[in-house]
Amino acid sequence: MEELLKVIDKNGLIVGFLCVGLLTLGSNFVSKKFFKSRIPGSAIAIFLGLVLGYLGGYFTGGNKGISDIEIFKGIGVLGGSMFRDFAIVATALGASYLLVKKSGLLGMISLLFGILIFFIAGVAIAFAWGFRDPISLCTIGAGACTYIVGPVTGAALGASSEVIALSIGAGLVKTIAVTIFTPIFAKKIGLDSPGSAMAFGGIMGTSSGVAAGLAATDPKLVPYGAVTATFYTGLGCLICPSLFFLILEMIFA
Amino acid sequence: MIIYGLALLSFSYLVGQWIGELLGKLLGINSNVGGVGFAMLILMVLKEVFERKGWWKEDLILGIDFWNKMYIPVVIAMAASLNVKSAISSGNLAILVGIIPVFLGFAFFPVLLKSFKQ
Numbered sequence: 001m002e003e004l005l006k007v008i009d010k011n012g013l014i015v016g017f018l019c020v021g022l023l024t025l026g027s028n029f030v031s032k033k034f035f036k037s038r039i040p041g042s043a044i045a046i047f048l049g050l051v052l053g054y055l056g057g058y059f060t061g062g063n064k065g066i067s068d069i070e071i072f073k074g075i076g077v078l079g080g081s082m083f084r085d086f087a088i089v090a091t092a093l094g095a096s097y098l099l100v101k102k103s104g105l106l107g108m109i110s111l112l113f114g115i116l117i118f119f120i121a122g123v124a125i126a127f128a129w130g131f132r133d134p135i136s137l138c139t140i141g142a143g144a145c146t147y148i149v150g151p152v153t154g155a156a157l158g159a160s161s162e163v164i165a166l167s168i169g170a171g172l173v174k175t176i177a178v179t180i181f182t183p184i185f186a187k188k189i190g191l192d193s194p195g196s197a198m199a200f201g202g203i204m205g206t207s208s209g210v211a212a213g214l215a216a217t218d219p220k221l222v223p224y225g226a227v228t229a230t231f232y233t234g235l236g237c238l239i240c241p242s243l244f245f246l247i248l249e250m251i252f253a
Numbered sequence: 254m255i256i257y258g259l260a261l262l263s264f265s266y267l268v269g270q271w272i273g274e275l276l277g278k279l280l281g282i283n284s285n286v287g288g289v290g291f292a293m294l295i296l297m298v299l300k301e302v303f304e305r306k307g308w309w310k311e312d313l314i315l316g317i318d319f320w321n322k323m324y325i326p327v328v329i330a331m332a333a334s335l336n337v338k339s340a341i342s343s344g345n346l347a348i349l350v351g352i353i354p355v356f357l358g359f360a361f362f363p364v365l366l367k368s369f370k371q
């Protein structure tokens with residue numbers, strides 16, 4: 001047993017491959033057996049991944065989900081930003097440059113609307129909750145964009161650590177909500193073509209959520225959603241602590 | 254050779270991330286702006302060029318296609334290493350701020366698509 005643990009400890013990433021493989025196998029089985037493949041296996045696997053992420057945090061108190069449990073640390077490497085971004089870039093293989101160019105304008109417009117919708121809604125909810133100072137309002141609104149825009153904005157403005165933590169929490173909830181609701185609403189909202197996927201990536205913005213949600217909807221749409229979503233966080237970091245903050249300051253101070 | 258494809262993917266990735274970092278610095282923010290997006294565009298353009306030159310061979314494609322197909326497993330691993338616990342327990346306000354705008358986004362999305370088509 002000691003030897004096995006040693007092998008597991010030394011080969012984290014390989015253990016991660018095995019774990020994700022087994023999880024996918026189980027999810028595909030559940031999808032076929034209980035849902036007649038109406039819910040795709042990948043959607044179930046991503047959802048189970050979130051459940052494991054919760055359990056990891058519950059048992060260890062850490063902030064990296066299941067990968068905080070020593071023997072599962074390789075899952076964190078496989079799911080970390082390097083492999084995530086690398087695999088997202090590889091999905092460009094199935095995308096057509098011409099289609100991306102054709103929908104480029106729609107993508108850019110949706111990016112602006114996406115940041116506006118999330119920021120304004122986040123600020124409005126925080127206002128209704130009782131926040132009145134522009135720094136906290138702006139940080140929470142930025143957190144509604146993504147869990148990176150929130151803390152970047154909060155740090156730039158000097159927000160309190162509670163508010164920054166709250167903005168990260170809001171951004172994480174957003175990622176999870178987009179992951180879960182995208183496959184559910186995709187048909188209803190007309191998310192079925194490369195162009196619409198580019199607009200969707202711009203509106204929702206969270207690259208993890210958009211990528212996971214589209215993967216569970218139709219893997220062919222992933223590169224189109226990702227190519228715009230990846231600009232969202234950067235754009236959010238650019239305008240939330242500057243332009244949006246100045247506007248909030250004019251209103252509330 | 255598979256490694257050619259993998260190297261091409263790595264090249265696109267690194268150059269894209271570099272552009273993202275430079276753009277972030279240029280804009281004066283401490284964040285990568287669209288690095289992954291640039292990398293994807295670079296890879297798409299390189300694909301066009303390679304196709305025209307006749308270098309876009311099956312072996313080369315395999316090196317990229319492996320990671321293309323690994324995408325969903327990576328996302329599953331990512332979901333499992335998210336801080337779901339803290340997201341759920343960071344209070345009702347965080348949950349409201351995280352979810353309500355998402356529904357607004359879903360509601361607005363068809364409007365944007367329609368108005369753009371006209």
